[in-house]
Amino acid sequence: MARKDLFKGTLEAMLSPEQGIARPPQGKGILHNSALGAVEAGLAHNQNRTQVVDLDPSEIEDSEHADRLPYDDADLTGLVESIRAHGQQIPILVYRKNSGGYRVIYGRRRLAALRKIGGKVRALISHTMGDDDRIIAQGIENAVRKDLSFIEKALFAHRLRQSGVKDATIRAALNIDVNVEKATQISTMKMVVNEIGEEIILAIGAAPDVGRTRWRAAAKLFQERFTAADRPRVAAQVLAFREKQDAIQFTVVNHPDQDFDQSNRSDARFEHFLASLRASNDVQKPELAGGDAQEISVGDQIIGITKASRATVTLTVRAKDDPSFHRWVSENVDRLLRQAHDEWAASPENETLTE
Template identity: 40%
Template structure:
């Protein structure tokens, strides 16, 4: 393509309009016209502009089709409306992700859609942790932008989680319950979690039995597994079963423990209460010496206290909740000056 046609393509909107003539030097001895230095430079610039215009067209087309990887300001991106992880940025895997992106950059792009309610903003389909890491590092996040319906967004969100980092059982259960609460049909739920109908029924049953505040307090508990979560759901369904658990979740020891340990603490309290409630009422006498419910065993490494199954319902949870206060009272008594014996 000659420069005249390039100039027409770039600068003339109407192809019927003739482009301005290009002044050339007189012909050389062989009859060829030799362009001046300025004209030659203009030809190079016109070629570069045309190449850039073509690249811009391709980029725009790929962006519309969800093929181009773009760099987006994390501040312009909002999370998905459906929460899938209980703790997105509080585990060791997230810290490793931040370190990896700091050293090597973001290797895998995230998926965004244009925000359906806020012009100029985006919404995450998947890649929340990479988005958070990019924001923490103050760098742009590499993303593919694709127009998605709500159903397409949650299906993409669920499939990416299944392929890259499996959610724990309780995270999948809570994700399913949130999608159901937002009105998605079972077909969408099955597609988003890649779950068969029987498994979906288990997810929803557990999510309904265990309150969200307790799930958030425990965390994802990746090692707990489906059978123990289902057993906990049965324990929690009994009237008043969660009363002793509240005190446990408010202790510093509970909050400082790993997620799987927090699960075990709650599970043990609920199991103890369930077993005590299943015993005949006559088996537990309200006038028994309180220490008869506790077994004390001296070990080489210390002293072990065991709450027996015959203990009144809620005793273990109450003692766990009071343990820190008792230790503080003991230390205060030890530190108090001793009165002389008269």
């Protein structure tokens, strides 16, 4: 069964533009004994507690768990034109915040398009969905409509994990690595985001035609040739390329792909990023690449020697340089290493390197 068909029952339960109310899902649960099945059952049980209303866009906040990367105006052009011509055919799903107003569960592109057009937003208001249910519903909706790209899914999973969402909920929301022993896809997503970093990913964009294999290759190249400290510089280079793109009007005449449109620019940015990585041997960090030893001195006195590679970092304190310091370090090395680890754990840099 195709992946999109798996979610048909639940989305039919949540989206009923003809009747304006939720209908119970048809057929068996999406994934029995899973969080997805709980969402489906909950929607069926509470069908009369979901209503369709017209809301002012200013009343609706974006989801706290962004699943799509920021898009250019060109990415919304087709949707804006469609809504102008035919109206909003499918409601968005929102819930009422305790502090007042609403927050979108899914339908962020439709909401953005309607903000550009003006007027009211047709919305389903859910009164019963819990936090996990909302996250899963957000993932389900993307599975049956415009699929998220690989990197959008990876960044969505990363942000959910940082927010404390359980791995099982993330996997169910994205419909990946469900009921398998090894979560290989989630593992790859985690590696890609950890290595490349959110700053560079946001500069590149959704890259809808770039899949897991090429993102993984880019992450491995970045791991080999750069460190986290290089991310702002690399992101700035991607953004500079993006500015050049903005100055170019792509047409069928100057692009060989007949299906090319402005929304494909993020794919071109990824290609630029990958090509830059492949050509970056000359900027590889010597201490990381070759593991060259470096002396650490206080004044004219050598106090230690470090050697770093991608696999290990070695610190050597020699008795011949300073016997007293050598003895003190040997007696306190456990405490010093724990202190260094605590300092690292509390540093801002750690936020981009760990989850």
